[in-house]
Amino acid sequence: MTRAxxxxxxxxxxxxxxxxxVLFPYARRALPGFVEAHGHEPxxxxxxxxxxxxxxxxxxxxxxxxxxxGWIDQDRKHTALKALQGMVWxxxxxxxxxxxxxxxxxxxxxxxxxxxxxxxxxxxxxxxxAQKLFFGHSDAGDLTGLFSGWFDTEVGGKRxxxxxxxxxxxxxxxxxDILFLSDVVEELDAARAAGLHTVLVDRPADYAQPRAGDxxxxxxxxxxxxxxxxxx
Numbered sequence: 665m666t667r668a669x670x671x672x673x674x675x676x677x678x679x680x681x682x683x684x685x686v687l688f689p690y691a692r693r694a695l696p697g698f699v700e701a702h703g704h705e706p707x708x709x710x711x712x713x714x715x716x717x718x719x720x721x722x723x724x725x726x727x728x729x730x731x732x733x734g735w736i737d738q739d740r741k742h743t744a745l746k747a748l749q750g751m752v753w754x755x756x757x758x759x760x761x762x763x764x765x766x767x768x769x770x771x772x773x774x775x776x777x778x779x780x781x782x783x784x785x786x787x788x789x790x791x792x793x794a795q796k797l798f799f800g801h802s803d804a805g806d807l808t809g810l811f812s813g814w815f816d817t818e819v820g821g822k823r824x825x826x827x828x829x830x831x832x833x834x835x836x837x838x839x840x841d842i843l844f845l846s847d848v849v850e851e852l853d854a855a856r857a858a859g860l861h862t863v864l865v866d867r868p869a870d871y872a873q874p875r876a877g878d879x880x881x882x883x884x885x886x887x888x889x890x891x892x893x894x895x896x
């Protein structure tokens with residue numbers, strides 16, 4: 665019986681293109697000015713120093729910014745980058761430079777599951793603050809109230825089974841009572857190895873070639889949240 669639902673964001677509740685075509689370029693453009701204006705603030709400085717050390721002891725903020733921009737270009741899943749991007753995006757959302765697109769079927773189904781009393785959780789490579797900004801400024805309205813908790817890569821990599829075990833422990837639900845939805849087969853493989861039930865969200869808008877048969881690795885496949893049948 666499903667007692668909790670854990671969902672990815674990019675490619676699952678929302679389009680891959682929004683992150684790639686809107687959020688990443690916005691952060692890349694805004695980072696230099698953001699660091700210049702806020703680099704002295706403790707939380708910003710903390711993450712800049714993490715980047716400086718990892719990149720070999722960079723001593724100038726301009727060099728740190730260039731490193732971060734390179735990581736954006738590489739789509740690197742680094743916690744420091746995600747944290748700083750989230751801070752930059754906060755200004756963009758606040759200024760209404762953009763809103764976050766959520767697929768209508770996802771918003772409708774998440775609201776229905778919430779109304780049924782199912783606890784909903786997010787697990788994304790984007791930082792927790794960025795996740796809350798995303799759902800708080802979505803084109804479907806403020807959806808943050810639907811969720812009971814948020815997880816990012818500080819809990820572990822999304823392709824590591826141990827990460828899902830940690831999440832299950834933290835939310836107090838047995839792994840076999842959790843349903844995880846993602847568009848990434850390797851993430852689903854890791855979740856299944858930890859004992860979770862899994863659904864591959866395979867949206868035609870994001871994946872021109874359907875991941876069916878062997879490509880789905882045995883995970884239940886849907887093209888819309890409306891196709892997810894509970895309980896698992």
